[in-house]
Amino acid sequence: MATTGFVAEGGCTCGTVRYRLDDDPIFVHGCHCTWCQRQSGSAFAVNAMIETDRVTVLSGKLEEVPIPSPSGRGQSILRCPSCRIAVWSHYAGNGQKLAFVHVGTLDDAGRIAPDIHIYTNTKMPWFTLPADKPAVPGYYRASEVMPLASLARMAALGD
């Protein structure tokens, strides 16, 4: 497996769940949809998309909690069974092979910034988007914004 040598660790807030990203993310969303606002309790979610098999669980056993999603196809949130902090999600559209890692749970969350801001039609009005990243009112076409290497990784997941 060709990787960039990127490694980052993270975990929940009580220390039961620890994980490691074994590669850099495919693509990182700053998602301003109202569903992500509710789930995070904040103004947006920061989700790093990565192949689930490139996330190594170092300690703890994750609890998978299914919840509804606006697509109607559902989402499952992986949480620490003790402190309930969410570390990543799977969406029905991409299945279990793709993880949306909640970037705030990384020990050094500042290493990963959103590559794109999505659903900015429901962005909180007081928050100013960074000028140097694409932003779209709803979702986007991966072929138009993802780097070629990321598109290839996404395509490989679908095989």
Place this chain on the structure above:
Amino acid sequence: MSETFSAEGGCSCGQVRYRVTERPLFVNCCHCTWCQRQSGSAFAINAMIESDRIKLLAGTPEGIEVPTPSGKGQTIMRCPNCKIAVWGHYGGAGDDLAFLRVGSLDDATALEPDVHIYTSTKQPWVSLPEGKPSFPEYYSAKEIWPPESLERMAALMS
């Protein structure tokens, strides 16, 4: 007296629903690494309000104890079904004061941060809004809260 304010919110699955019956005391946007981990995002937005001004309309949140940097702990109130957090209580202020997760409001744009705190660990790509105070760590409420919020807080702690 304070103006009329009312806002409803809840979890993702609909089991827990609540109504806030008065304008919050103050709204903190907290950029500390603990809030980043709890939210999974770049910061938390917590509206401080007397717990008795949150009326439960449906469901009963379950309290989950988590550690805090102060050592006094926090209880995060979550939907027992979908586990989404709706508010928290901190050991320092006790159960009478709720830190409502603003993103869980049906119209989360109804409240915006009054202050940005722990900006020493702010994500580098996040820019702070002009016109709002910000502090590298915490702050003294008596220096920036409106008098009526200070009075409500004093009444709560008496």
